[in-house]
Amino acid sequence: MVAGSGITKVLNRVLIGSPETEMPKKTMTDEDQKMKPVTACILIIGNEILSGRTQDANLQFLASGLNDIGIQVAEAHVIPDDSDIIVAAVNAARVAHDYVLTTGGIGPTHDDITSVCIARAFGVPFGRNPQAEEILLAYYSPEDVTPERLSMADMPEGATLIENPVSRAPGFQLENVFVLPGVPRIMRDMFSGMKHRLSGGDPVLSISITSELPEGTFAGPLALVQERFPDVDMGSYPFFRDHKLGANLVLRSADKTRLDEAAGAVRQLIRDLGSEPIEDETRPGDDSDKLS
Secondary structure (H helix, E strand, O other): OOOOOHHHHHHHHHHOOOOOOOOOOOOOOHHHHHHOOOEEEEEEEOHHHHOOOOOOOOHHHHHHHHHHOOOEEEEEEEEOOOHHHHHHHHHHHHHHOOEEEEEOOOOOOOOOOHHHHHHHHHOOOEEEOHHHHHHHHHHOOHHHOOHHHHHHHEEEOOOEEEOOOOOOOOEEEEOOEEEEOOOHHHHHHHHHHHHHHOOOOOOOEEEEEEEOOOHHHHHHHHHHHHHHOOOOEEEEEEEEEOOEEEEEEEEEEOOHHHHHHHHHHHHHHHHHOOOOOEOOOOEEOOOHHHOO
């Protein structure tokens, strides 16, 4: 979880026994609203992830896909199949962010409780969605139709379906919350089919600069550069390569001019310390392959 975040505080209250505590709504001026980035929270739901039995493969895909359309993932949480925690997390996230995406917990087994928890979070009835039921009945042969399979058509009242081109059982959207399955291949196809519903801002760009200096050498000066450019996110990702310490310095911003200015300051910092920066190109902000 993200330390100190509003969602973390709400979940902490759930764990000590007050699940219905709501997040206060933020008040923003018109100018704040114009400058505010479009943000999302991803909730990865499943005991199997927390136990280590299953490795999550969805967060990186979703974060990259959202960034491509100008939506910044501000928080991501892995939470258990616990109804109070799911309800609290959804309610906190849907107030704090423009969009919430959940993965996991919408299958046919007893521990697939995400859908009913979304209904509880919104305070709406939960039951059979006729359109979803029709899709499932058309997909399964009569002898394969079971109550458990049809339970995947049970959703909050007012939900809009998200098409599943792989196994047909749909996900759904309720206001700014999008509920997706945990199986990576199915989730990816469903996200690709529904992302046109999301409205983002300017895509976040990134510049990666490699320094062959150890972090301890440039940490202080880098902090001073960050103070000069508070609107540019700067991360240092150390590596040990060819028996030498170094770091990839990744800068991210939706403002290309400010990003270029900050990158110039970082390059000069490295030169002032007696080394030479190794360049990479400006590109959309998926810098995962630089963290090595």
